[in-house]
Amino acid sequence: MAKSLIxxxxxAKTRTLRNFLGADYTIEASMGH
Incomplete structure (x- = not known):
């Protein structure tokens, strides 16, 4: 199954969302604007 990218x-938000959403999502930080 494909993962969704957020x-x-x-x-800090990346870590929080990884804990909340689990392994079905790939979460990356843009590091600013």
Whole structure:
């Protein structure tokens, strides 16, 4: 099954969402604007 990609601004949000959403999502930080 394909993973969904979620892009957030900060690395802290990345860690939080990984814990919340689990392995079905790939979450990356854009590191700013």
């Amino acid at each position: 892009i957030v601004e900060s690395p």
